[in-house]
Amino acid sequence: MKDYKIVVIGAVKSTERILNGLLRNNINVVGVLGLDRSVSRKVSGYVDLGALCQVENVPYKSFININDDENIKWVRNLKPDYMFAVGFSQLLKHDILAIPQFGTIGFHPTKLPKGRGRAPLAWLTYNAEDGAASFFLMTDGADSGDIFVQEPFTVDKDDHAFHVEEKILSAIDKGLDKWLPLFKDGRTKPVPQCDEQASYTGIRREIDGLIDWEEPGDMTYARIRAASKPHPGAYTFANGRKLLIWEAAMIDRCNFWGAPGRVLEDVADGYLVQAGDKVLKLLQMEYFDNPKETVSLKVGQLLGYRPQQEIHKMYQEINALKKKIEELKK
Structure with a gap:
């Protein structure tokens, strides 16, 4: 059995669910980096991971810019075998991606290679398109790395984003509980994606x-x-x-x-x-x-x-103001 040392980075409900799944499966989580609450206002579904880490006695550090030297040094001192980077919009630079011995694992809730890119929860909901809890090795490309596991879920035509979010979280639980026992035994090998079948979604504001x-x-x-x-x-x-x-x-x-x-x-x-x-x-x-x-x-x-x-109302108001100005000039 492999006793991989894991560092988790993230900021949202899916990060929290993955961290819980790792701990539930007795994975050796040696540290967590969580987005600082002071810069969380525009992060949909933000979760402060510090509270969970305190309960589980897991070393925790908050960050504002994940690529700052102090964060890189903190991760490097933990000597992780893998990192899980889930649920934050900042791009990880090479200096931090290169730290774990075997790579960084990402998460995306679509049936990769379909639906790579931004705002997957919104687009799955908008299109009423079925998804999957997909865990993959991160590369320089957007959600393009080899896949460890995909746990599918359905999206119905009347589902709202909050319904789909719950389905994603449930699929995370099922996917991790199937995959992590194999992961611990070193009996899992990621499967390459077919880039020819890839599609991409854009950012939403x-x-x-x-x-x-x-x-x-x-x-x-x-x-x-x-x-x-x-x-x-x-x-x-x-x-x-x-x-x-x-x-x-x-x-x-x-x-x-x-x-x-x-x-x-x-x-x-x-x-x-x-x-x-x-x-x-x-x-x-x-x-x-x-x-x-x-x-x-x-x-x-x-x-x-x-x-x-x-526009017509504004036109009338402007004309009324002009008349008053002319009257004041007399």
Whole structure:
């Protein structure tokens, strides 16, 4: 049996789940580097790994820039055989990647080589595409290294990002419990990926959650599902305030029809809203500036802005200001 020394680097729920899986399988975790809370604001699903390390008596160090000399020295002193680097956006430079004797293991929740790249949780949800908890040897390419294990999971057409995240975490548990006993015995050999079958996904930003009620309803529904927690949320505007929409449902059969963005009906568990050619039920919402305030919409209310109307209002206001200025000059 191999007593590999492992260092874990990361910052999110999947990192925490992997660390728990390593400890559950009696893997020798000699140190953990976790992203410092002070720079975590824009990290979706951030987890402070320090608390778990304290409970499990695992050496822990927080970082702001993973490639700083002090972090490299800290890892080098631990003399790891492998590193697990999971769930943070900083690129590991060669100086730190070269430290572990046998390499650095990465994680990606898609059926590699498909879906390499950025924002995999959002894109799997948006496309309602099945994924896999994939562990692989990191290389210079994006998610392109040889694969140790893939544990598949399904994504349904109505799943939101928070549903898919739970499926990913469950697949991590299953994949690690299958693979790590073999890993400890030195009986696992990674399998090369087929680059010819590779596909890639791009980065997503908060603005990608902005709802255009004129677009096809299926796209709006996908946008809401993909931007849901742990992401910043899909959003529109109501009464001049930013309104986050965390959960919605597609209404397949509806006897209401209206203009895009109009609130059609106030129902027991939400609001029916016309979204392009479809009707959506908005189930969970909150105001961006006051999440604790109860969201109250009115039937017939128009959500979002209409650019031409808003431009015309601005034009009128500018003209009114010009007239006042001219009057003051007299």
